[in-house]
Amino acid sequence: MRIVVLTGAGISEESGVATFRGAGGLWEGHRVEDVATPEAFDLDPETVQRFYDTRRRAVATVSPNAAHHALARLERAPGIDLLVVTQNIDDLHERAGTRQLVHMHGELRRARCLACGGQPEWTGDLVDRPPCPVCGQRMLRPDVVWFGEMPYELDRIEEAVEACDMFASVGTSGVVYPAAGYAAMAKAFGARTMELNLVPTDAPLPFDEVREGPATVVVPSWVDEITGSSH
Ligand code: BJW
Secondary structure (H helix, E strand, O other): OEEEEEEOHHHHHOOOOOOOOOOOOOEOOEOHHHHOOHHHHHHOHHHHHHHHHHHHHHHOOOOOOHHHHHHHHHHHOOOOEEEEEEOOOOOHHHHHOOOOEEEOOEEEEEEEEOOOOOOOEOOOOOOOOOOOOOOOOOOEEEEEOOOOOOOOOHHHHHHHHHHOOEEEEEOOOOOOOOHHHHHHHHHHOOOEEEEEEOOOOOOOOOOOEEEEOOHHHHHHHHHHHHHOOOO
């Protein structure tokens, strides 16, 4: 069975990573749509770099939760061909053991050089403008995708979405495109579509089934059903 799972901030919430929208989901008093842009970075790079430096440090102190682990278990199950497409920039899926993974909005643990285009792994801070390890220029930014920028690996994602038998959306508010369109795309191509969310998204729903609850509960129980096991 070919499965695509799209994850959002909600899957990491119980690990202690803040979501974007909803209670406490503001970015330093601003809407994320107003500040997660290349224009905001051009206007005030230091504030943006500090924001991502803080998040990079914070993510290093948290751990994958039962939902991340369940998806890693699903990938290893016989007869399952799973692609996890995450909008998250944390590395909790890979730390849980998921291998077939796309970070469509980039990664905190990677920088991007505005001079040479290099994308070096990065674990430190960027605010002090360290030199790019590839070209030496001091023009590194976080390798994340802001509004108006092109998300990563869209061809690979769309191919998997169109070919999958089951599509599950986990912990995402479904307001940011193109990710928000994948459930409808999967459904149009004949997949069964599911939403697993603490607070399910509003109608019109592209989902055949909705399971309401925290990711650490609903994701492991869904994976158990598919794999016929219990943990
Ligand atoms: C739990 C839980 C628990 C809580 N358990 N669940 C007009 C119409 C349509 C599109 C556009 C438009 N105008 C502009 C656009 C395009 C724009 C867009 O979508 N804008 C909308 C806001 C309208 N999109 C773009 O610009 C994208 N690029 C693009 O479109 O390129 C051109 C293109 C053309 C043609 C084809 C393809 C592309 C780029 C979008 C980049 C988004 N970047 C960010 C920041 C990344 C870096 C960072 O992390 O700082 O990505 S914004 C932010 O939102 C982040 C997230 O990945 C993304 C989604 O958020 P997510 O994950 O859904 O989080 P929340 O907080 O919204 O929701 C949390 C959910 O969890 C909730 O549902 C809770 O219920 C749930 N939850 N606890 C289970 N314990």
